[in-house]
Amino acid sequence: MTYENSLQFARSQDHNDSLQTFRERFYIPQVNGKDAIYLCGNSLGLQPKSVRAALEQELLDWQNLGVEGHFQGKNPWFRYHELFSEKEARIVGAQPAEVIVMNNLTTNLHLLLVSFYQPTPERYRIITEAGAFPSDQYALETQVKFHGFHPEEAILELKPRPGECNLRTADIEAAIAENAHSVALILMGGLNYYTGQVFDLAAITKAGHAAGALVGFDLAHAAGNVLLSLHEWEVDFAVWCTYKYLNSGPGGVGAAFVHEKHAHNPDLPRFAGWWGHNPEERFQMKKGFKPMAGAAGWQLSNGAILTMAAHKAALDIFDEAGMPALRAKSEQLTGYLEFLIQEMGLSATQLQIITPAEPTARGCQLSLLVHQNGRALFEKLTAAGVILDWREPNVIRVAPVPLYNSFEDVFCFAEILRKSWTELEQASTKGLVAPANTSDQSS
């Protein structure tokens, strides 16, 4: 598609956008009495206006029915998790029984590592990406120690080649093959939170299986952002959160995928709780855990209905828009952002987009590596009414989300970026800005 650097072009794109009306269904944060340019849905998605009524419904049932709400409520709490199966499955390309909404991401990661990381003295390694989100690093480090191995020896972190920002699929495949005798698990982000790179999950899964390993993904930044086919790719397990692209609120409920091939395996170790037990017998209070088939068998506790209610409202909107349409708009919107940044004519030593250029290797986030004055630039953008984030040591992440961001948002952001850059450059020639990035705090 051919882009133009004008407000008129941006507005005409919005006018022709079939998803345009979805923006009205979200609250846009206000800065200085005006709608902010919110480009931070990769960290926390905006609040759907329908969430309040969904929470109200559960509060009312609790108010009016007390404990009877478990069975007599409008959406009985006893079966509340079933309300998500179909829609959640569409987001990640799964069968309904392969997904479950529960807990939070890191909790789910630990639970699934209990089942799918079963190291032996010969096969104990985990292959992961260097610079994975810290929570994943801590989960892997402590799981490995829990099994009596040393993280430095058992965790193999793959780094991009010198001078490159992203991992090459061929290098990932080669590393897996080279460790075919010792690798137990491949565990990577679906989309790296820092660089914005989307990994080739199908190829990695294939390579992992060929090496005799199991394969799992953290889809925090991929779910609701890129097209996924977890079932077809035969991914063993995955976890994600619902507060980013799925707009389900801070600390919102997490989700997990377990491939059908593991649904009935009685030999899989797991940490169990009563909500994963056969529901027909759950209240018989008997000894002996009998897991529900599928991902539901990994549930521990009765669901956190209030956060699940927010997710239900948000997921309904998401499902109405649909992943294919969202992804199509996302590619155009991110492409427009990239085009406008390139129009600024900056060199790679000034401001570099470290997210891959190929649409298949990125979602809607572009990570801007700013070599000098990065933090000062970020603060200027913030002061001008743009909400985005800064990730240490020197990246500004910008995420135009197709569900509620517009081409006009992207155009206005680019104008503010250009103006802020010029002002900073003028200030630094006059010696008014410290030349290096400061790393005092992160957002």
Ligand SMILES: Cc1ncc(COP(=O)(O)O)c(C=O)c1O
């Ligand atoms: C890739 C990734 N993994 C894990 C987490 C942590 O998730 P949670 O706090 O829901 O466990 C996040 C973000 O918070 C993330 O971006």
Ligand SMILES: Nc1ccccc1C(=O)C[C@H](N)C(=O)O
């Ligand atoms: N939950 C949060 C609470 C506070 C600040 C950030 C977060 C994030 O989710 C960060 C996000 N995971 C990231 O990709 O950086």
